[in-house]
Amino acid sequence: MKVGILTSGGDCPGINATIRGVCKAAVNHYGMEVYGIRNGFRGLLDDDIVRLDNNSLTGLLNLGGTILGTSRVKPFKRRGSGAFSEDKPAILLQTIKDHQLDCIVCIGGNGTQKTAARLAEMGVNVVGIPKTIDNDVWGTDVSFGFDSAVSIATDAIDRLHSTASSHQRVMVIEVMGHKAGWIALYSGMAGGGDIILLPEIPYDMHRIGDAIIDRLKRGKPYSIVVVAEGIQTLGGKKAAQYIAEEIEYETGFETRETVLGYIQRGGAPTAYDRNLATRMGGHAVDLIAQGRFGKMVALRGDSIDSVALSEVAGKLKLVTEEHDLVVQGRHMGICFG
Amino acid sequence: MKVGILTSGGDCPGINATIRGVCKAAVNHYGMEVYGIRNGFRGLLDDDIVRLDNNSLTGLLNLGGTILGTSRVKPFKRRGSGAFSEDKPAILLQTIKDHQLDCIVCIGGNGTQKTAARLAEMGVNVVGIPKTIDNDVWGTDVSFGFDSAVSIATDAIDRLHSTASSHQRVMVIEVMGHKAGWIALYSGMAGGGDIILLPEIPYDMHRIGDAIIDRLKRGKPYSIVVVAEGIQTLGGKKAAQYIAEEIEYETGFETRETVLGYIQRGGAPTAYDRNLATRMGGHAVDLIAQGRFGKMVALRGDSIDSVALSEVAGKLKLVTEEHDLVVQGRHMGICFG
Amino acid sequence: MKVGILTSGGDCPGINATIRGVCKAAVNHYGMEVYGIRNGFRGLLDDDIVRLDNNSLTGLLNLGGTILGTSRVKPFKRRGSGAFSEDKPAILLQTIKDHQLDCIVCIGGNGTQKTAARLAEMGVNVVGIPKTIDNDVWGTDVSFGFDSAVSIATDAIDRLHSTASSHQRVMVIEVMGHKAGWIALYSGMAGGGDIILLPEIPYDMHRIGDAIIDRLKRGKPYSIVVVAEGIQTLGGKKAAQYIAEEIEYETGFETRETVLGYIQRGGAPTAYDRNLATRMGGHAVDLIAQGRFGKMVALRGDSIDSVALSEVAGKLKLVTEEHDLVVQGRHMGICFG
């Protein structure tokens, strides 16, 4: 049995731990061969494929990024006139055939799982593994990378409290999350944010201003505001800048912004993410051994399960008002906008 | 509504975040009053109770330990002749009555939840919140404190790799876990342990020796061994010391031991634990508001729920051979003894 | 003996440790009284002064920010017409007299030490303690706060390596340092930056482009660029944005920027900074006890000494081409522009 493995989309802590998990389980337990496809789907177009063995795996458990490289190449994306970017799917299939790969493990976020679903439709044996710091892949309770990103963002918010209270300022911090506000919600709550703005929940600048003034009245002349990058703004402004300017206008408070950026996706994964990655990687190989293709590995409660790729494709897991961290946040006096 | 709150048993990261969560939700949302009972159940015997308000809560989210203090006092424990340590339960009830506490939130591990169940049987309105780094409280998927302890232990194991490989040694590290091996399992897997010994899985020194020799043959003349403190040993020896001596005897490898000890339970909780603590604290107050007593708050999958204290009391959640981290660990070549 | 203490300018890790050091040494050893002046020199204008005792000091050693608050108020700064902002110095002196303060400890950066020197000229007993993450106070080898800022920045740069290598990108990170490039130099070297740009060393975009292309030729299709916020740019652009745009233009490489911002100055100080802060705080009190005023505490080699405030005022400690970290960096192939 020859297993191809690729990593696609934005890098994220835990990818290497997953690659390690897949390889170790496949090679040691099932006696399979594993081939690394470089730079996501581009490696299938470029025929850039390398054999992975146990020696390739040293030090991978806590190494950030992906040793296979990644890209955002989408082989099924239509271009310009609406016609398929002609032969890409055919090239893909040919490469898989040439290397006699019996199946492909696709590690990636929503875009990757969508492509994986298309590959499955074309008859390729595919197993998906969800990977995203944004935690917005539908069908799994949690994706690895998320806990690491939340940890880094929480640590940053912890640090901002020093400056906020010492200088009596409002500090606005922008964290990742274009469509889904999971990082903002979890890091905002863990970091003791006073105001947390998510793409999923509309906000009102007056209410935000009132929340800040209200804290002043209770003897706290400073506030921490955590915003997801994907919240709506006016004039095409970036989230943190827009909110900071509006807060200064509304309240007269000195307000400063920080955009956390790429450090949220780099570095060693947390212990939580390493284990989630290992469990998911191993489970993917179990699915392969059982011939259960067209599935995405998923965390359900406390155990690892799987879900049909066709069900996942095109969906997005978003924060809702009913999520208990939102509900409890409101009870505790957090302003969600 | 007057709510009493106490923390009992070993300290653990996230207790203060829970106290904060209970207070903020109770005071801000439900307009309840919250009273801190000091030093666990001893505070009910000593009548040591203080009012908690919003000002008491600054800085609690990421503060280790418990501001209420804790003790291992078990008011229902029979002494000597088998007779009840006479009046303790009566004193408890009287203190609760004197302070007109409508209910008691008991934050603690298995022993605490058992006592909470007894209090409930006696007619006290009780809500339990599970707290233990050991993760062995029955009825909840995870207890807060566990993720923090695993993070600390994983960080320590990461560090031991340097010495193991530089000196070509076997490094044995002992982590907490008397009856349950959850910390050893999760930190051992996350830290890249080669051999992981849990109280729940019997081990064989020959197989361990073989695993170490086998690594040598594959070009890795060093190994990391993670042991729970509660594994069986001979001659009353401590876990790490016993295993280290036996490994030297079996393999002739230079072997060194480290006992991680109390640093596993101290310091700031991880973001994961802070949010779990906040959600559980808030949910406890929801239960109180709904008059649903005799319950322990529990994490079930991705949401917070509750379970009857009578179901929890006296049970222990242990690692089983079927746990997928054990299964995947074996697939990847980890020796579990 | 009554000692006043104030903290002025930007907040920085280790200020609270210094306050603790001053208080403990003054109260316990010398039997002095210590008074905290709130919000920097503004507290002397507003008469906002509180007694500090041992109970005020719990938890200060590793707490970020400053419990006394800070401001950038400069009481000797001329306004508009060039006239002194009339009575401010007189108000200051009156407040000091009213509270019978025998001396003032001024914890701050270059601006603060300049004001302290002016106060000394006016006859106030002053002792300065240098505090700045920028490390640009003249007269001391190191200021506390610097090591913490470098640690945070280095950790961030470590994380960017993941994304740089996985996506084959150039990652530009902007760290603090308006006039002095110490943070960029130390974090850039510690974080494995390939190109490090400081305000003190002119750069040439062609040489930078060549360095990146040269790395590509040696099989490294990615680079890490560390820039101080104070480097010269065109069009009023911010450092990271400008450099990222220019690199994309020069090399065609996909380039991304991160501005680290305020997290560099917040949170718990490193062990190094805590000890430096403690030593400096204690030494300040020794100077007071010996009646040696008009001095700033300074680290010289391995020991704590002092320097006349009049010597320090108005000077800036900058990176030079001869600094051995620059020299060794060049030897190792780092491009400094």
Place this chain on the structure above:
Amino acid sequence: MKVGILTSGGDCPGINATIRGVCKAAVNHYGMEVYGIRNGFRGLLDDDIVRLDNNSLTGLLNLGGTILGTSRVKPFKRRGSGAFSEDKPAILLQTIKDHQLDCIVCIGGNGTQKTAARLAEMGVNVVGIPKTIDNDVWGTDVSFGFDSAVSIATDAIDRLHSTASSHQRVMVIEVMGHKAGWIALYSGMAGGGDIILLPEIPYDMHRIGDAIIDRLKRGKPYSIVVVAEGIQTLGGKKAAQYIAEEIEYETGFETRETVLGYIQRGGAPTAYDRNLATRMGGHAVDLIAQGRFGKMVALRGDSIDSVALSEVAGKLKLVTEEHDLVVQGRHMGICFG
């Protein structure tokens, strides 16, 4: 020019950064060839030598341990009858000759520098670089590895405060340091230890007991005690265990001990140590280029310098009562025994 490099004695954070520094400066700037001698001086006896080039250096800056391996082999140590372990020095010289190594860089602690001095006496071109977490190498203000060890120990002490205050206990923590108490002093002071015991300062159990009782009287019914492993004990007991037992006996306080152990020497070096390692590595190559052999690189104040190996050999840098961290500690009420 052919440069041999070896690492000897206990592993320590920053060794790999030094190797990287030596190689990069030697190869890129001076056009030298660098050869890694494996497992300390054993590699010269076993003829175990590998060429190092730029590709060997990826990821070394923040990697713990030593990629060259280490051992405690002392080729000049007399055995049994007092006779030299016959030919070892001769074998050493022959290996150096066979490989045409023009000089040897010896990275290690006191023992290593002593051996290096002997090699120099025999006519070998030697440059030493001090490496020890213990900071006891004479002739340099600081050795790399020390700051990392202090950081790890301080982090551990920070964590113990949680348990100490929550359970009202005395917590004793044992850190490394057989003869020199630098780690205990610096981590004890940075971690807020109440009692700090060093091998260099005799202690009295009554005074320690009094200090603990005294804290109780001031409302602090708990204490943190930091002890170096090398303090004198009775009955051959380990430092922490002995002190914990004696404190329980003297005060009746519940006392718990933790032995920090090997985690102090593993893992990624701090930014401080990485830069110190880089600077020292680069300076060693400068010395070689200048033909200045028989020297050990040394930090003096803020700059890198060197000292004759003959001066260093056999000496030990110890803590004295006059060290200002001891003096200030006493002023602040710390009990040093």
